[in-house]
Amino acid sequence: MSVLELHQVSRWYGNVVAVNGISMTVGPGVTGLLGPNGAGKSTVIHMMGGFLAPSSGGVTLDGARIWKNPDVYRHIGLVPERESAYDFLTGWQFTLAMAKLHKLPQPGAAAQRALALVEMEPAKDRVIGTYSKGMKQRIKMASALVHDPPVLLLDEPFNGMDPRQRLQLMDLIRRMAAEGRTVLFSSHILEEVERLASHIEVMVAGRHAASGDFRAIRRLMTDRPHVFIVRSADDRRLASAIIADGSARSVQLSEGGLRVEAVDFRRFTWLLPQLAHKENVRLWEVSPADESLESVFSYLVAS
Amino acid sequence: MNATIAYITFRGMLGRRRALLLFMLPAVLLLLAVALRITGNNDLNISTIVLQRFALTTLLPLLALIAGTGVIAPEIDDGQIMYILTKPIPRPVILLTKLAVAIALVVAFAVVPTLVAGLILTGGTAGLAAGFTVGTLVGGVAYCAVFVVLAVASRNAVTIGLLYALVWETLIGNFAPGARSLSIQQWSLSVTDAVSSASTVTSEVAFGLAAVLLVVVSVLGATLAAVRLRTLSVASAE
Numbered sequence: 001m002s003v004l005e006l007h008q009v010s011r012w013y014g015n016v017v018a019v020n021g022i023s024m025t026v027g028p029g030v031t032g033l034l035g036p037n038g039a040g041k042s043t044v045i046h047m048m049g050g051f052l053a054p055s056s057g058g059v060t061l062d063g064a065r066i067w068k069n070p071d072v073y074r075h076i077g078l079v080p081e082r083e084s085a086y087d088f089l090t091g092w093q094f095t096l097a098m099a100k101l102h103k104l105p106q107p108g109a110a111a112q113r114a115l116a117l118v119e120m121e122p123a124k125d126r127v128i129g130t131y132s133k134g135m136k137q138r139i140k141m142a143s144a145l146v147h148d149p150p151v152l153l154l155d156e157p158f159n160g161m162d163p164r165q166r167l168q169l170m171d172l173i174r175r176m177a178a179e180g181r182t183v184l185f186s187s188h189i190l191e192e193v194e195r196l197a198s199h200i201e202v203m204v205a206g207r208h209a210a211s212g213d214f215r216a217i218r219r220l221m222t223d224r225p226h227v228f229i230v231r232s233a234d235d236r237r238l239a240s241a242i243i244a245d246g247s248a249r250s251v252q253l254s255e256g257g258l259r260v261e262a263v264d265f266r267r268f269t270w271l272l273p274q275l276a277h278k279e280n281v282r283l284w285e286v287s288p289a290d291e292s293l294e295s296v297f298s299y300l301v302a303s
Numbered sequence: 304m305n306a307t308i309a310y311i312t313f314r315g316m317l318g319r320r321r322a323l324l325l326f327m328l329p330a331v332l333l334l335l336a337v338a339l340r341i342t343g344n345n346d347l348n349i350s351t352i353v354l355q356r357f358a359l360t361t362l363l364p365l366l367a368l369i370a371g372t373g374v375i376a377p378e379i380d381d382g383q384i385m386y387i388l389t390k391p392i393p394r395p396v397i398l399l400t401k402l403a404v405a406i407a408l409v410v411a412f413a414v415v416p417t418l419v420a421g422l423i424l425t426g427g428t429a430g431l432a433a434g435f436t437v438g439t440l441v442g443g444v445a446y447c448a449v450f451v452v453l454a455v456a457s458r459n460a461v462t463i464g465l466l467y468a469l470v471w472e473t474l475i476g477n478f479a480p481g482a483r484s485l486s487i488q489q490w491s492l493s494v495t496d497a498v499s500s501a502s503t504v505t506s507e508v509a510f511g512l513a514a515v516l517l518v519v520v521s522v523l524g525a526t527l528a529a530v531r532l533r534t535l536s537v538a539s540a541e
Contacts, residue, residue, distance in 0.1 A: 049389065052536045068533060073391045082382040086311060088318040100307040101390040143386060 009057035032197030077144030081155035087129035134165030231257035329416035336420035364468035371450025434499025442491030448524030
């Protein structure tokens, strides 16, 4: 049982605040750190990995301070975001070197085991520089797993992977968690986090926006007011019908069509076709206007 | 010292394209020595000029710059240093290993070639070869320490190192004699002067002072680099 804890952690660079007063506790199982690019996810992972001092607050692993404490690396395996490993070494040489750096009693056996875990044995004698993105990610995983750490930190592990590699890695991460490890990975893609993590921490613009079970977060994200752009044969008539119904907070009439701010996502999407049918107005286009992740996140922060 | 870190560092240094430079510079020195010997232009005066101007003042700082920054700067730039830093190894051990590799490379590609070139040119005369060998050795250690600390402290280590070696030591040192007392080159020359009895070698810094300064710079450089590595923040990909 290993628990990572962030207590009122902030990190700033000059007068730019990257992480702002975050507290979270990460325990066994898979935790997804979700947020748009630039939200401060990497900064948090770097602080958890001991690469960055928190400007204020504390980052601990089972109560022990992480910053300036190389001994914590006996318990942490870190997979950095950057693709480059030692490209001139073979997968085997790299993994073995990592095992030796950990001063493991049987580095050869440990390297063998780690390579088997990520299913990289067939390619272990090839130079890392010739690996595909997915293979590089797996060899990095092997290097992080070589000392069998109870805590695994992965920074954007799915970046640049094709769907098959993605599934393989998800499988591997699930296995790691099933063995009782504490696994934290960052991602800016909701679907990835949803499929993998039982627990989600959401970060937006350096702040801790939400925390909890993925269903709760999903609900938070869909229960917000949605903005739709609607084009139809008779925008004016449709607008008055929508207003009369009361499921929209505002309706704006413009050249490009109607801009409708719906209060209730489900009710509005169910209602709109019926209204159009009743009023005999032909719908040409209904499109969500603010489905970008950033707008979803900024809603979470505002609420 | 850590054998695994040393192994990775050697592999990295000798596998890169810049390794060609490591081989080329000493090769030019040796070719020059052989050519001078064959043509009979190897009196003490010319030999001193070659060993001082080419080996000590040019070859040594350039190689130390390539080796001193090369053992750690590319790893910091590309983020691979994370794989070493995320191990339960005290940071000073990591730093000292990197420094030792840099010094070993300088010995192999600058000090030994200087010795061989000296022997080709003058044999054992006046202890010239021995003098320059010792001089490049102690100078090489000091240069490596300085360039390693630069590499850990700044992303522009190569530029700053070049500015120091070329502009400060060579250019300013030529015009402003005062600058010479603050230059690894002159301290190394002072050591060379002390070992060799050749009258063609002259230095401006007293041997005692030079020796002390060399030790201080080497130790200070290594210590500062180790301290800096302890708090090295690895920037993210962006």
